[in-house]
Amino acid sequence: MTAKILVSACLLGRPVRYNGSAKTLAHPLLAQWLAEGRVVSTCPELAAGFSIPRPPAEIGEGETGDEVLSGTARVVDINGRDVTDLYITGAHSALALARANDCRFALLIDGSPSCGSGFIYDGNFAGKKHPGTGVTAALLRANGIEVFSDTEIEALAIQLA
Template sequence: YDGRGKPLGDARLAAWQAQGRIVALCPEVAGRLPTPRPPAEIEPGATALDVLEGRARILTATGADVTAPFLAGARIALHTAQAQHCRFALLMDGSPSCGSLQVYSGHHDGTRQPGQGVTAALLVRHGITVFAPSQIDALATLAD
């Protein structure tokens, strides 16, 4: 979101890329959010499922509602994953899109809590197993 890359530096990823097994996509960019962009979080007390069901929003620290582009990006990610027959997704943890183990609390104070982002939740809802970078060993066990 801030224009700085998030390199993982795992040799298995480079090998999978060379084998054509990686489909790279940023749901937030796919949803037409700019880079860099203001940080955004799911509303306090809400979950990604609440956002998917229209019961909660994704807001920037100034209160701007950015739910629509996050949802659009999640739908594009799902469509792309299905079209490419993906069974697994490796997602950057913490974001309101890609958090698979943790998301920020919604208070814009840097606090993380257990939960998923909207893209992760949508992928899981459709049978795609999601992994955080801390789970790459588990992903490798299933993917190899």
């Protein structure tokens, strides 16, 4: 059986980001996996009920998705609204989708408070990044799904081989 891959909808060209844009990943490997029917698209934030557009959100105080899941950190939007519960809901939705489709791998957009797997923003809305994972990436990893960022597509291809 060919392994399925959970992929951030914004990487597939869907305008689902907070500002209504996409982060389309035009890569031959992704095109091949789409043609093979291996891609399962997700946007945890939309699954949680967020609208497009929506205020940008970040995990506060330089924390990560792991701390959000453990209850010691919060996700807050630029207006100060605590949106932690929605991010956790979206992460669980993505995990359920991955499990339903037997996805053992995920290719997610880096930087996002949901999907970031290498870096996220520090919670000050000043564009400053730090190493860490978003809520969805952290939950997927905690449940045995290998998560790759959009810049690690070749590494994912090696794991799939």
